Amino acid sequence: xSTSRIxxxxxxxxxxxxxxxxQAEEYPTRTIKMIVPTGAGGITDILARLVGKHISExxxxxxxxxxxxxxxxxxxxxxxxxAEPDGYTLLMVFPSHAANxxxxxxxxxxxxxxxxxxxxxxxxxxxxxxPNTSPAKTVTEFVELARKGxxxxxxxxxxxxxxxxxxxxxxxxxxxxxxxxxxxxxxAQQAVMTGEVAAFFDTPITALPQVNAGTVRxxxxxxARRLAVAPEIPTIAEAGLAGYEVVGWNGVLAPAGxxxxxxxxxxxxxxxxxxxxxxxKLLTExxxxxxxxxxxxxxSLMHADIEKWIRLTRAAGIQPQ
Numbered sequence: 001x002s003t004s005r006i007x008x009x010x011x012x013x014x015x016x017x018x019x020x021x022x023q024a025e026e027y028p029t030r031t032i033k034m035i036v037p038t039g040a041g042g043i044t045d046i047l048a049r050l051v052g053k054h055i056s057e058x059x060x061x062x063x064x065x066x067x068x069x070x071x072x073x074x075x076x077x078x079x080x081x082x083a084e085p086d087g088y089t090l091l092m093v094f095p096s097h098a099a100n101x102x103x104x105x106x107x108x109x110x111x112x113x114x115x116x117x118x119x120x121x122x123x124x125x126x127x128x129x130x131p132n133t134s135p136a137k138t139v140t141e142f143v144e145l146a147r148k149g150x151x152x153x154x155x156x157x158x159x160x161x162x163x164x165x166x167x168x169x170x171x172x173x174x175x176x177x178x179x180x181x182x183x184x185x186x187x188a189q190q191a192v193m194t195g196e197v198a199a200f201f202d203t204p205i206t207a208l209p210q211v212n213a214g215t216v217r218x219x220x221x222x223x224a225r226r227l228a229v230a231p232e233i234p235t236i237a238e239a240g241l242a243g244y245e246v247v248g249w250n251g252v253l254a255p256a257g258x259x260x261x262x263x264x265x266x267x268x269x270x271x272x273x274x275x276x277x278x279x280x281k282l283l284t285e286x287x288x289x290x291x292x293x294x295x296x297x298x299x300s301l302m303h304a305d306i307e308k309w310i311r312l313t314r315a316a317g318i319q320p321q
Contacts, residue, residue: 092121099306119293127202128199154181165246208230249291
């Protein structure tokens with residue numbers, strides 16, 4: 001065989017070895033990093049550790065959770081947008097990812113074009129919490145309290161679901177109170193427990209233990225239906241704020257350009273995890289709804305939410321920073 005033919009064959013073999021399908025078969029061969037753009041202890045962090053554990057068990061490589069807080073989640077999100085698109089850097093997003101285009105005049109990335117959706121993980125509601133010493137025992141009483149005095153409320157950052165849920169609540173009720181952002185859910189919870197703030201929208205997985213312990217009082221659920229695990233808590237709409245509804249979600253993204261076979265492998269692993277009876281039961285017990293959908297379905301839902309939050313923030317008079 002001539003030297004030129006040998007070289008040609010070597011080129012073909014090398015190309016096949018480097019092809020996306022070949023990469024996907026080998027992937028992963030080292031540690032995967034999943035960046036969480038919020039502090040430890042919140043719903044996004046908890047879900048990242050749950051999903052990461054399953055990915056590690058199924059794909060045979062460690063998954064390290066990297067919490068990078070700040071700027072409404074944009075710091076951690078930017079790190080993933082700028083990462084190599086090789087499947088070794090992932091992002092567990094929360095609702096602020098879809099809200100940030102409405103809240104920031106200039107983001108250091110494009111919320112859609114710079115990412116490859118993998119799968120939505122869960123849908124989540126918010127619970128309106130007040131201190132157990134608050135004179136407000138219902139949604140209507142809280143609105144009246146807000147009309148009378150200078151109140152404040154906690155969130156876990158600008159653009160977080162807690163922030164947006166309350167801003168929509170205030171806009172719908174026609175009242176104003178002061179926003180006080182905290183760096184993590186435990187800090188915000190502590191603020192509402194001690195009465196440092198008058199209210200906080202929290203997710204069921206972290207709110208219900210405090211409600212059941214009597215350290216805070218729950219006034220209402222943000223979604224259109226009551227939670228199966230806490231049917232005694234009314235929806236905010238039925239408790240006096242007609243038409244109010246907020247549904248949040250968490251999901252996994254990769255950098256744009258990540259080979260589709262790798263995206264598909266991660267998608268299958270995550271969807272499989274969410275369909276296991278033990279994980280489904282665990283999420284339901286915490287007031288969460290397991291999703292697990294295709295990359296295209298996740299992309300479509302994310303796009304719809306981006307447009308929704310732009311409309312709602314403009315209607316509420318919230319100007320981009």
